[in-house]
Amino acid sequence: MATHDRPWTESVTADYTVANDTLVQVFHVTPIEGEPTDAAGWVRSRYTDGRPPGGIVMTSGFWWRYDTTVGNRNRSRAAALSRLLLCQDMLDRPVVFGDIDLTDEDSTELAVLTEDTCVSCHSALDPIAASLFGFWWYDNKDDTEVSTYHPEREQLGAEYLSVEPAWFGLPLDGPVELGWRISEDDRFVRCAVQGAAQAFLRRDVETEERALVDGLQESFLAADLRYTGLVRAVVSSEEYRAGGLTEAATEATADRVRTRRLLSVDQLASTVEDLTGFRWTWERYDQLDNALVGYSVLGGGVDGEYVLRPAPVQTVSSAAVVMRVAQAAASTVVAHDLAAAEGERRLLPAGDLLVPGEGTDAALSALHARILGAPPGDDDLQAERALWQAVFDAEGAESAWSSLVAVLLQDPDFLTY
């Protein structure tokens, strides 16, 4: 939605999905005739198994990620919709089991319809769950079963859950209306705003920051719900910009606003790539975008299962990741630049860089400014020159420049913003 500048509501209402070559083989999708394939290999496509339109809500991948169990009957999926798209996490609500006999199945099923403590969530949850039975699988180990939408099972919801499909009280005439109901819910836009604010501010947005969210929401609406407009509003806000923290701010406010942010592991990857051309892949797996065998979790990222919050400060693990990424990127870009013709260098400044001389300080200064965004002070330049010279004396120019790039990519001013 963001890359193609589409309205955010299309994420839940689109009558198309997107697929690449791999997904065309996995899912029941066919590229829409005449649609162009974008630079990343994605093309607008449509499912061929009879499912209604509904953006991500009607994709098999979404429900693979958010599975359910026999006894749960799609309730966890309904809760996921509420949490992800409305920022209403029903699981945050206190649960009191009281006198309900949980060992009796009939008693439990009745309780979700009659007991106050259960009804407060289930009256909303169960009707949403009832709309998702086209994704009900009898055998979740059967590839065909789980990759296919089952229109004939849509009616099972009312039978299994004893409620008719609805979206927070508004009846649904089948799952075809689900995405539209979501898009019309005021909380949907508000949630997108909150999510963007938290992602860019790299912290929770507190209840008392209502004015901030209100302002961002206005901008989002004014941009016809284009995500680019929302992003523009967030990064232009006082809360995002370091200058927004005035000297008059209390320590508590300064602590909360956190205008000094650590690069996330994906920001590290893209920033380093932008500067040096180095992307850390191994056998084509992106090492900084892989929690299982790569380094994304060690780099401070999340795995979506056990580690759910990015590390807000550098840790010894992320320091190790940064060190190796910096060394690898430095080695790659310096080797490239020293071999490249004038004008084709990626990072190092122009000029003869192989022997120390009058131009070395200027080159160091230019490199510092390029990576850190500001010219070096005298102390900085002296120190960088000392390091450069020490490595040059030991191993020559290529290693000296590599070392400079490597340490600048580990500088606190590079790793925080």
Added chain:
Amino acid sequence: MRLSRRALLGLSAAGLALPRRLFAASEGSTRKFLFVFCPGGWDPTYVFAPLWGVSGVDMPPDDSVAATIGGFSLVDSGGRPSVRRCFERWGSRAALVQGISVPSVAHEVCRRIVMTGSRQAERDGWDVLIASAAGASLPMPLVHLSGPMFALDHADAVVRMGERGQLASLLQGVALGQSDMPVTVPSAEVQALQRAYVASRAAEAASAAGAGWAARQASAQALAGERLESMLLEADKLTLTGEDSLAEQGAVIAELFEQGLARCAMIAYEGPNGQAWDTHTENYKQGPNFEGLFEGLDDILTDLSARTGSAGSLLDDTTVVLLSEMGRDPRLNKNNGKEHWPWTSALLLGAGIRGGVTVGGWTDGVSGETVDPSTGEPTDSGITVTTEVLGATLLALADVDPGEFIDAPTPLTAVLA
């Protein structure tokens, strides 16, 4: 190795010392904690809860019988000999906590409740709090191998190792060879120069950062660099392959504990074939899971008892905590599985534990009985064993004041030696 950058002036690469240990070798009296987490929700009726005769409870459909082993009333089976062996050998050093309330049936919420005492993301995990109490004196306060991680205010205490030895790969430099783009690895001497330079820049930034969040951010980076420097010496102790047994993972942790490098560790155990504990179908898999768990536990305790501690064996310095985020419904469902259950058990072993103690029990509705925290005996006038009660007990074992984090904490003094 906090050299000022000015001190680098005039140094040659050979003039810098190679990495050396920066932290005290041992914390002596500081108790260590190994958390073994069973994600998915274990079924206490396979080991901890011999509930034959309780209406509505489906006990294991095998040769299981009620038995007293090592002073505990347990479920015994010929298919789980390691359970019997473990309790026979270590029961005198173990305390069993029954009927712990976990008021949710959602995995991610229950994990947070069990590990932080709260359903909201408002508190660090018990393991993080205990580890952070060691301050900056250890290079690896909390070794996170796998499993849940809740780190907010003390994220800098967490050292993420990666299940497949990622941290060792980074520290040893193996990671640099795992790149599709060719990378020239700097010599050891040049790497030492680079690290010294980076450390001095981080220290400068920390001293210039003033107060508040920016200072925390900068201090964390400086500390991470110092810890990284120290850990480079320990890289060979961190080797994991991703195929390691629970005992092998435990041995890595035991080595770090013995060397005085770490205070806490978290390992997830997902069963002998990684089949996990979330048995909505085929609940019989709980049997081999528990067998594998106790086989590994027995090996870990044997290993700890054979290593040297501050005043005896390392087991005398180490508390082992076995947890799962929830229990399982007493009844089998139609797929011979069991759904989630908001009451569970935990097992504490080793240092500081009064052995042979069982806290609490189960009601006829298979919820936890209220207990007298000083005796562990069920009593109508007692308290519910909440996860805050469990957390307060763990913090007390760690000589951390539970009152700093929990309102009106009530540790289970019955289990404290």
